[in-house]
Amino acid sequence: MDDHTTDPATEAFVAHRNLLFTVAYEMLGSAADAEDVLQETWLRWVDADLDEVRDRRAYLVRITTRQALNRLRTLTRRKEAYVGPWLPEPLLTTPDVAENVELAESVSMALMLVLETLSPTERAVFVLREVFDVGYDEIAAAVDKSPAAVRQIAHRARRHVDARRPREAVSERRTRAALESFQHALTTGDLQGFLDVLSPDVVMLSDGGGLRQAAPRPITGALKVARFVIGGARRHQATLTSEFTMVNGSPALVLRVDGEIDGVVAIRFEDDRITGLYYVRNPEKLTRVDSETPLTLR
Structure with missing residues (x-):
């Protein structure tokens, strides 16, 4: 084999690697896992x-799903012992992710947290069917269920997620504008500025994982959240700065x-x-x- 030749197995894996990572990440919420x-x-x-593999992409997705399911069950036990609220690991994403509305929603923090409320099998079925449009027969092979059972699981998971997911798709412009208002209030310590941008029943989750100080439980209500954020900013004796990014x-x-x-x-x-x-805030999740x-649905 010369320097310019790649074996078929490596070629197929490399071609679909970003897809496989996206599948695993959406199932696990952890880039490291x-x-x-x-x-x-x-x-x-x-x-x-x-020679026995008819569809290499489908076969790779099937292997990834099975391994992610095994890891998800372990991760579920790990989360039960986690210190404080557990949040998905944030990823700095490429501009094309934001341009793909379906992909951006599927990896959003809000939806990823909704997926945390599903059982491992429900999450796998939902991700494969609703996000990646995998057929029921192929999902059945990946999760070791019958196609009929997979259809029932998919229906149940979809109903569960739809009841909890954000009610509207929000443009990048509107999200950034809200963050700009939040950033200004944070910089100035303006209590009213926070109250103007926060919903009265806003919920804040902070994830320190026992390695950084964070609220041990969710904080609910605009006033409580605003006071918590302002108090945290004032406790910093050093210079606190903020900058926009795409996560x-x-x-x-x-x-x-x-x-x-x-x-x-x-x-x-x-x-x-x-x-x-x-x-x-957990430093292990900020790498x-x-x-x-790079993430992709295809």
């Missing part, structure tokens, strides 16, 4: 008899203390107000906000 799943997928893929397909803020990343703030925006604030992660 998604990468581990891809390693496990590769080890099984190179042992496959390619999980939507505008977000990266907060820095003396130039070092302190956390990422993403929002859920509905009815012209911020209804959800997601503040990730993907300095370089872009």
Whole structure:
């Protein structure tokens, strides 16, 4: 084999790697675990008899789904012992993710948190069917269920998610405008400025994972959230700055203390107000906000 030749197994895996990572990430909410799943997928893929594989993309998605399901069950137990609220690992995403409305919604913090309320099998079925448009027969093979059972699971999961997902698709412009108002209030410590942009029943989740200080429970209500954020900003003896970025397909803020990343703030925006604030401070979850992660549905 010369330097310009790639074996078929490697060629197929590389061609679909971004898709496989996206599938694993949407199932797990963790980029680190998604990468581990891809390693496990590769080890099984190179042992496959390619002559027996009719659709290499579908076969790779099937392997990834099975490995992600195994990892998801382990991750569920790990989350039960997690210190404080658990939030998905934020990803710095490429501009094309924001331009793809379907993809941007599927990896948004708001929807990823809704997916956390599904069982592992429900989540796998929902992600494959609703996000990646995989056929019921292929999903059945991936999750070891009958096609009829998969249809029932898909219906149940869709109904569950639809009852909890954001009611409207929000443009990047409106989301950024809301974040600009939040950023201004944060910089100035303007209580009324927070109250003007926060929904009265806003919920804030902060994830420190026991490694950084964070609220141990969700904070509910505009006044409580505003006071918590202002108090946290005032406690910093160093210089606190914020800058816009694109996280999980939507505008977000990266907060820095003396130039070092302190956390990422993403929002859920509905009815012209911020209804959800997601503040990730756990340093183990901030490794993907300095370089872009390519995601795809195809």
